[in-house]
Amino acid sequence: MSEPTPDLAAKTSLPPKEKPATDWWAETKSFAWLVLAVLAVWSFVAKPFYIPSESMMPTLIKGDRLVVSKFPYGWSYVSPSPFHVLPFVHGRLFGRMPAHGDVVILKPPQEDADYIKRVIALPGDRIEVREGAVILNGVPIKRVKESPAMIPIDPNVPCSSEREAPFLTIKDGKQYCALPRYRETLPNGVSYDTIDMGYMPGIPDDFPETVIPEGQVFVMGDNRDESADSRVSAYQNGLGGPIPWENLGGRAEFITFSYDGTTSYFNPLTWITALRGGRAGTSLRPEKAH
16 A cells, blocks of 8 residues: 655644634623623513511511512612612603502612512502501501411521510421411402511501602501511611602512522522422412402
């Protein structure tokens, strides 16, 4: 067999092609566009939200993650996410008032933060709280006592506050916070559960009658004893009365998942084991009473 000619040997042993250099400018632009797209969705369509406190129990408990839609009430100066970067501006683009009973996120007038509360009164309404009972336009809101809200004890819900501790109980070998639960029904027919651990004189269980000004809303937490809301002064970290509708950031829609407080960033297995069962997909829209 004859040896390959030098020319043929050269053709069959071509040097490997060089890998093209990374275009870092193009990569940076692509990443920037991705960030802008996420921020646009969070600002104008929907955003995730984390429940950091007990103020909305039993509807929401600490550790719940949920979706907030940004468009139901139009857009205002608080809409850009994730930071409140704009100064106060009157009005809303395509603005609409929330309905009685909506669960909303809002920016307190005195700080850059996000609260989540329920809308109880709208412009023109007269609201009063007397010995824990909410009186709307001169008529007490319908309120029916139900069986206790059995909230499992975990690191996110330790049931250890001065008001909660007496309701610690054990059932089937598990610890629960068995909190007194009441079903409220607003005049528009929507209903929801609240927690009321008993009357204590003064705010928040007593609030003088107030007429809600034009362009403002009055909000309360479902956990009536542990919520810094419109009943509580700004000095006590509350909202200091009705808030401008411009401060509404969106409407809470549904729970996506919930963590019990045992997650560890350095142990991915806990991202699964810490999930609470039965909360994903729970709607946060108030129910229509039958």
